[in-house]
Amino acid sequence: MSPSQRIPIALSPSDTDAAEPSSGKQSPQTAVNAQTIKVACSNCNLRELCMPVGLTDEQLRRIDDVVAVRRKIKRGSTLFRNGEAFTSLFAIRTGFFKTCVATEDGRDQVTGFQMAGEIIGLDGIVNDHHTCDAVALEDAEVCVMPFDRIEELSREVNALQHHVHKIMSREIVREHGVMLLLGSMRAEERLAAFLLNLVQRLHARGFSQSELVLRMTREEIGSYLGLKLETVSRTFSKFVDDGIVEVKQRHVRILSTEALRRIVNNQAACH
Amino acid sequence: MSPSQRIPIALSPSDTDAAEPSSGKQSPQTAVNAQTIKVACSNCNLRELCMPVGLTDEQLRRIDDVVAVRRKIKRGSTLFRNGEAFTSLFAIRTGFFKTCVATEDGRDQVTGFQMAGEIIGLDGIVNDHHTCDAVALEDAEVCVMPFDRIEELSREVNALQHHVHKIMSREIVREHGVMLLLGSMRAEERLAAFLLNLVQRLHARGFSQSELVLRMTREEIGSYLGLKLETVSRTFSKFVDDGIVEVKQRHVRILSTEALRRIVNNQAACH
DNA sequence: CGACACCTTGAAGAGGTTCAAGAAATGTGG
């Protein structure tokens, strides 16, 4: 929300390891990709992203009870899948996800990329089962928030109730933006908008405004943007030729945010 | 939800007029497109679409207090606009709307078409102002539901609370579907999916499974589907040539729902 | 009835896709 605030969060796997040394004794037997840890929101550094502000200590303590459990997800495995029963929303603590939907005939579409502090699983509410897959693009950890508990508590904590509504509304507005992108933008505009969006969200989490590491493949970017992976690659190359970005595999350095903005806003010639 | 139930609702302007003869004394001074009427959900024939089921009489009466006011919107005018303060959600009683978002440089994108029983305005919750325009494509009437009252009441009526969550989740899932369409389908597939969706929703409201009247222009369809109006027109013509539909301007008769389904599911040859 | 909005159709052109090949990075197992 307020882009000036810098929240020191580790996103890259190495930083995460440093912050949580070896993350306790992870027994492969108990749960390969669903290890659970008891935690608390009240001292979580992501609170400003996940939770409403201005809660009393009492209210925070009650929310701690709702967000009772954490779960680790290995890179490449799913947090939930299309068709699975919906019970909980998930707040991403660390890591990076994609969500994607599929048709019966096998086509699929990435509907979003989610990072620390963002909430996933909202699609499952309407029919009590999920309608998309959530796949971890790097080792991740989420807070599990049973939805019936959220509903229960948000009847009593007005700020939480409104917060839930805002999160869902924000997702609707975000998707409007994606529809605009998919419906009316050309390849360069789409990729420029994508990069600006990513770097803006990363910056809100304390990362650089100009450098980022893509956690997804060209194909996944293409799926999200309604383009083929070759087109994504070519467009990256064009940006490099034009001196707008530097690209080394998944490492991207933005040399001119202004140029990207001009591309998105379709201002063709404007030296 | 249950497609078998037939809810007798008037959608076409003439039927609407018959149902509410001359709609009282509409003074242009008071409010050109915001005439208000006191109403009640408890005897509304759209209740099954708008409201949770299994409410007690007491709960229904309290909801009547929330949905206190109706508003008429003339064809072509807006229910709300991008930038306007958000105060209420709207349940469509009669008529047909489009919602659209726009970029600074003038491009715009239709994000949805809404008909009787559907809720619009959810985009406004997150930032307390609307981020899209809602335009009536035919004379319409909506129930005004102040959102603070909805939140208040849904703290007390669990079924209402969950219903609000489901409505928002449903919108998120719907938009996933549109993203899939925009991101991975070809023109014919998009138009086929569009027609099937429209006729399915109309059928759920008691209309024909095979005949429909488009309330929007080719350009608006194109905007929604990420196509130019000429492409929409050409694709209609192709469907006519193939004997899949009959088209007379905005009157469409579906001759083979099965063929449309095959097109959407990309089953090229399958006699 | 004339003005205007909407729709259809044709022809040329652009943008993105498809197919293909090779390079670079990453992961795996010996």
Place this chain on the structure above:
DNA sequence: CCACATTTCTTGAACCTCTTCAAGGTGTCG
């Protein structure tokens, strides 16, 4: 730690879908 397999990325060339531009037709409303 290195060799090999695999995945991911880049680039080229031909092709195809959709767009653009243009003209004319149809329908609607004051």
